Amino acid sequence: MAGFPIHQLDKYLKVLVQEHGKLVAICDEFKTDVKNLPFQRRVTRVVSPGTLIDERFLDPFHNNFILAITESEEGKFGLAWLDVSTADFQTSECADAKSVRDEIARIAPREVVLVHDNIYPPEHPISEAIRRIQAVNSQISMPEEITNSLGVEETNVSAAEFSAINLLTGYLSTRLLEHMPDMHVDAPQHTDKTMHMDAATLAALEIRETNERSTRGSLVNILRRTVTQGGARLFVHWLTAPSTSIPLIRARQSIVDLFLHRSFLHQDIRMIMHTSIGDVLRTLQRISLRRNDVQDLLEIRDFIQAMDQILDRLKSETSAPVSGSELNEWMLRCTSLHELGERLGEAIDERVMQKRMEQQAALSKQFDSLYDTGEATTETVDVPKVRKQRRVPVSMPLLLEEPLWGDDIEHLIRPDSSPLLRTLTDQYNECRAKARILENSLRQRHEEHVTLKFLLGQGYIVHFPSPRSTALDESLTLAYKTKTTRTFYHPEWSKIGMKLQKLRDQITECESRLLDTLRLEVLVHSSTLRRNARLLDQLDVLQSFAQAAKDLSLVRPHVDESYELDICDGRHLGVELGLMEQERLFTKNDLELGQNARLHLITGPNMGGKSTFLRQNAIIAVLAQAGSFVPAGAARIGVVDAIFSRVGAKDDLFHNRSTFMVEMSETADILQRASSRSFVIADEIGRGTNTSVGLAVAFSVLHSLAARIQCRTLFATHYYELADMLGFGQDQPPSPNLSQQVAFFCTNLVKHGEVLWFSHRVRPGVNRDSHGLVVARLAGMPEDTMELATKTHAWIVQHGRAHIDTHGLVQDVLKPQP
Known part of the structure; x- marks a missing residue:
């Protein structure tokens, strides 16, 4: 597809990929060094339901898993599943197909990858499970070479699990393409210490959804009080895979009990999470795949600052003698990244970022309104109306008071955070000061409101607002003339303007390098950030349990x-x-x-x-x-x-x-x-x-x-x-x-x-x-039918239902009454 604005790509991906399960190949354009071929186009990504990364339509409260399944010659099944958007990665080994069916029901992946040689018939438990959750079924050949793009070593998993990891990696490489080398995941989590619930049990207990396939009324819907997206996803995981470890269960309960009995602490933690914590895991994944913007770095900064606030609040509360060791243990596992947060905060100018986002949103909204109503065409250009300039009386002041020419540069990176950026910015402002001095001297010389400008097609010019002839400066060369205005070239202004443009480009390049440096610094701490994020998700789920206990009158078991x-x-x-x-x-x-x-x-x-x-x-x-x-x-x-x-x-x-x-x-x-x-x-x-x-x-x-x-x-x-x-x-x-x-x-x-x-x-x-007859009567069965049913039931009870004389039964119950 072509001919639609790039910011509407998510709209079409939602329809084609998420709603219809199609594959979408995205082709990007790149510059080349070849003279006759200035641009090259190539497919950089193939989007499938299980390989969504940062699309806006992704459900923030549920994982978007892609699951790979392999079967060994011994009949064992290896499973490996990954949420590309969050890097949540887990593996499992199942002894039979029915166990795989139950895992599929619990994981609820959006896409399941199988080997071409292991295509199961429709009545097979695996096929049945895939169809029941309405997942997309993809098949590829088993990769011949063992790849290690996910960074998982064979010694950490079983042979069956590693085979599934190999299949998953091979499939992802055909979909993520140029994004695959940057894919990083944590060590796989195993599911051997969890309560097993088969597909029938998950449905009967209505954990995720009711029997009417609605989330309203499900256990997750009734109980969840999480305030972060990551916490909401972990909440579902905990309810579909409860622990069998008594120490872990009791540790969770102790923290829930602490929050329940210390309401001020609980509300403070909830408020910090609600106002400052975004979807950190998905943000980190965008950064690792080079799909981030400056706003993502600010989100990391906010997360680090919020983590420090939570730790400080917990430390002040847990200094009391009644504090539980479980919460202290949780705090010890957290790592403060205060210095990284300070660098991100000092380097990025949030006000400029917010202003740009508002401008971009307004422009996008304006274009969407035109595009959706069919008014936008290739000829549609939003050109502001130009009013005729009135001749300004000579009595008005000619000299400009502002010391600098033009508008200030909107720095994404604060100049004081980098010596080089500070130097370039100072040089740029010095040139702006020279331009203003030149502009005022020209105004004073010609007694007109002369302005220095940059116009497309003309370059750096001196603009005269009137067509009248005056004694011009000998350094001025006519560039363009209309009935109302004249423009001239001036060698000094051309020199200053070229230097301004060069400095602007250098500033932009410097900011880009500094932003990339910040991105790489975040990636250096990505493991710590992920661990902190997962710990915060746990705390969010536990405070959610405490809030539910308060709201629903629950007790500690x-x-x-x-x-x-x-x-x-x-x-x-x-x-x-x-x-x-x-x-x-x-x-x-x-x-x-x-x-x-x-x-x-x-x-x-x-x-x-x-x-x-x-x-x-x-x-x-x-x-x-x-x-x-x-x-x-x-x-x-x-x-x-x-x-x-x-x-x-x-x-x-x-x-x-x-x-x-x-x-x-x-x-x-x-x-x-x-x-x-x-x-x-x-x-x-x-x-x-x-x-x-x-x-x-x-x-x-x-x-x-x-x-x-x-x-x-x-x-x-x-x-x-x-x-x-x-x-x-x-x-x-x-x-x-x-x-x-x-x-x-x-x-x-x-x-x-x-x-x-x-x-x-x-x-x-x-x-x-x-009492089935009573229920049938309450349900509105006709009275004559109920009378006959009552007589039949009485006869069967009298004569015993083990050996019913059917002829006698019919004769007796249908005998006309005197």
Whole structure:
């Protein structure tokens, strides 16, 4: 495409790349030393969805990852993913395709790179995951030579991970082209000490988005109180990959607790971050790729100054005896770059930068308005109207009082910050003073308002505002004459003007070199700046947790090595806020799982709150291990290595799979991958087939979870027969060992007169009535249909549903009433 202004490039990249997933090749023009070929054009970058660098439409609150996946001959998968805009770089190794599918769901990359030889069929888990997150799928050949453009050594990663890094590097070199040599990333971060959540669990718990694919109502949306872009991105990462390290979890909680109880400190930190911290990681990446401007250097200056302010504020607060060692440890990891900040502040004139930005924005807005309305053409030129100059009476003063000719140079770099720039500026002003002296002498000599000017096409000339003939200075040579004005060449003015132009060019070149020196100095400290930025992102997330704890009445959980989940007055934040909008209250519930029984069998009516209860306890475990406080009265969380969910299902028509098939596939994953430290929430397993088969499947799954895997499980079902099969209420249960692992809980439907309402209270016991007929009636089913359903249900209960006489059933329920 051509023929549109360069400042509108982002507009077209957003449409073509981000919205439609196309590739866009950008071609730039360069000067050459060849006489017949003054300019050369070449492709300098190919933009793809995963290789965006600094485009304005990039979402500042989410990473823009590109993920490379390789498969070894042994069947292991290597993963390497990078956000080009921030240099966030991580690697992982997966043992099977299903684990890769879950990583794809957690990472949510915009582009996935595969090797041509490893193109997976549509029904493959990797293909399914890529399609589900709507990522662009790119394929290239595996690079033959091992490149090291990302600076990662093979000794730091596994062979599978290094293969993925090699693929990612090879692909980036075909897209970033001339920007690739300057690409720098930190050492890859591994994900081996994080809680595992598969794709189904991330969707069921609505971590990033709700089941309606909306961010409103998601856990991230409800809980986030970050004030920086980097903090917002890290917040999402912490919630999708909670830690399993107890020391790390407790350190995070201690800082959250400190902020929560010291509100003045908390608000001061928030204010400094809000007013002074930009997107530092993306700014550093622009600087490293030579795509920065002076404003980016000012942003680095502001970040350094804000970091010093935060450290000073924390030091003054943490000098008290009650201060936590965790915050002191955080401060020790920070490195002050006060001298670099001072140099940037002393060198760059922020006022000039702000003025130029305002002028550029005004010009861009003016052109856009013309361009969008179709009024801008190649002939469109904004030429100001020239008013006729009136002859100035001779009585007006001729001599100019200002000592210098022309306008001051708007220095981006303050002259006092460089001896050379100071010298050039002084010489420039000396020439301006000579020009003013010459101008006044010419005015005095000719008694006219003579001015010294520079005109395109004429050069440095002396301008006379009248056409009348006077005794001219013999050194003046006529350049141009109209009916109203005359212009002349003057040798002294030509000499001064040429020197002014030369000095201006030297000043511009000197400023450019000084700015590049500042850029290189920033790059020298880039590792420290990145570390400080990541530490500040952590502090932002922790203060966000503290603000959420205050706003949402969250409490600090106790996290330990036990196998228990003890939660008092637990709540589901999303459901609670939804009920608050309807002016209704949420029913809190307790959970004691793991000490006396590792599996709770939960029965109860439809809409009784079973699914909400399952989800809220899983979310509490996620928040606790992310370092956040939790929505409960009190909580004790034994570390969970993975959360698996089997909640809700629908047909997968693309793969020709029924609801029951989808349900069984997810259940099979749980039984194959869960460990004794995992937490499983299972809802209505076996409901997608006939009663006897569904009951058999539900019992076998329950038995495997409780007896073989022995993981903590909340098992919600309408098959109350499972309680009988496990010996509920019997003196001699069929399987004593299994019965010791299972506890029975239920919800109920409460009736007050003619009013029915769901208590949503989870209590010990078994509910043998689903109250489905009540729910169907509330949903507006026709009355005659409900009467027939009631009679049919009564007949089945009376005669037993294991062996139904279908002929007798139809005859009895359809018999005319007398």
